[in-house]
Amino acid sequence: MANQDKVPVRLGRVPETLLWNLYHRAYEARQPRTVLHDPKAIELVDRLDFPFEETFGPPHPLLAQGQGLRVRSFDGAVRDFLAEHPTGTVVNLAEGLETQFWRVDNGRAHWLCVELPETAELRRSLLPDTERRRILARSVLDLSWRDEVDPGRGVLITAQGLLMYLRPGEVRELIAACAERFRGGSLVFDAVPRWLSAGTQRAETRPSRSYVMPAMPWGLNAGELQKVRTAHPAVVEVRELHLPRGRGPYFGALTPVLYRLPGVRNLRPTMTAIARFA
Ligand SMILES: C[S@@+](CC[C@H](N)C(=O)[O-])C[C@H]1O[C@@H](n2cnc3c(N)ncnc32)[C@H](O)[C@@H]1O
Structure with missing residues (x-):
């Protein structure tokens, strides 16, 4: 694509x-044995005028596969919800340039993205609203x-890469406000453990040589997941969603075992969970 056709960021x-x-x-979607089929993400990366490699360094294959697997666990929760509520509303808090709609839409559901104005503007320029898919800045x-959410057809809220x-x-x-308003609904979210949250607040944390992660003030260990229930009496159940099995020694063999070892569960750099409201 010629540079002048690209979207500045x-x-x-x-x-x-x-x-x-x-x-x-x-990057993960481009791999031959990918864990995530996501052609729309590839299309978006190619449309943006942004120095990805200069800013973030070369893609990190293990982190990329982990990202793909985490996304798959969110997709699984959305598919389960849509199977029960085919015309329900999926509320994506902080959707960024997620392309989940193109992976899991059933042709009847409603999608609402709630994003900061600067991100909403970028998203809208690349992925304009349709009758069933809206962005709120x-x-x-x-x-x-x-x-803005019709609670009558069922509601699933997702918060991927936001709460930290x-x-x-x-x-x-925020969790209390979701529980209070959307009885019968659920919230899927991810969290980083306390060691990682503390590390980002104490010193520069670099996933690659050229990139410093912003501070992550909120951390939650897998071992204290049930604390989420104390946010509001309507939070009646919280459980972890395990990553699907991936490729290679870490995501193919080791990760499934780590879930069974209580001593190391708080060391995993990310956890995905679902909270149910009643
Ligand atoms: C790590 S990105 C996650 C984006 C997307 N969910 C994903 O998984 O690719 C963090 C996102 O949080 C959004 N964000 C941060 N604070 C927010 C807030 N207070 N309200 C709405 N969005 C917010 C940012 O604009 C950004 O899109």
Whole structure:
């Protein structure tokens, strides 16, 4: 694609993390035995005028596969929801340039993205709204987004790669606000462990030589997942969603075993979970 046809990108530190995710998702999607079929992510990376490699360093194959597997666990939760509520609403908090809609849409569901204005503008320029898929340019902490959701057809909220960038009190309030309003609904989210959250706040944390991750003020260990239930009485169940099996020694053989070893579960750099509201 000629450079003048490309879409320029200027994002702040935290919004820019969506490009790290997209870059690695697309890299994983290009692998011959990929764990994630995601041609739309590849298309988006090719459309953006952004120095991915200069900014983030060369793609990291293990992190990219981990990213693909994490995305697959979110997709699985959305597919399960749509199987039960085919016309329901999937609310993607902080959707970035996620391309989940193109992986799992059933042709009848409704999709609402709640994003910061700068990210919403970029997303809209690449992936314009349709009748069933809308973007709201607003912080997830402005709880008025809840008024835009029809609760009647079933609601699933996803927060992928979001909560770690919020403060602990904000996370608690956001979960409580979802539970309070969307009884019968669920929230799928991911969390980083406390050691990683503390590390990003103490010193520069570099997943590659050229890139420093923004601070992640909220961390939650896998061993303390049940604390999420204390956010609101309507949170009646919280459980971890295990990553699907991947390729190679780490994601093919070791990760499934790690889930069975309580001593190391808090060391895993990310955890995906679902909270159910009643
Ligand atoms: C790591 S990216 C995740 C993007 C996408 N969910 C994914 O997994 O690729 C973090 C996202 O959080 C969004 N974000 C951060 N704070 C937010 C807030 N208060 N309200 C809405 N979005 C927010 C950023 O704009 C960015 O898109």
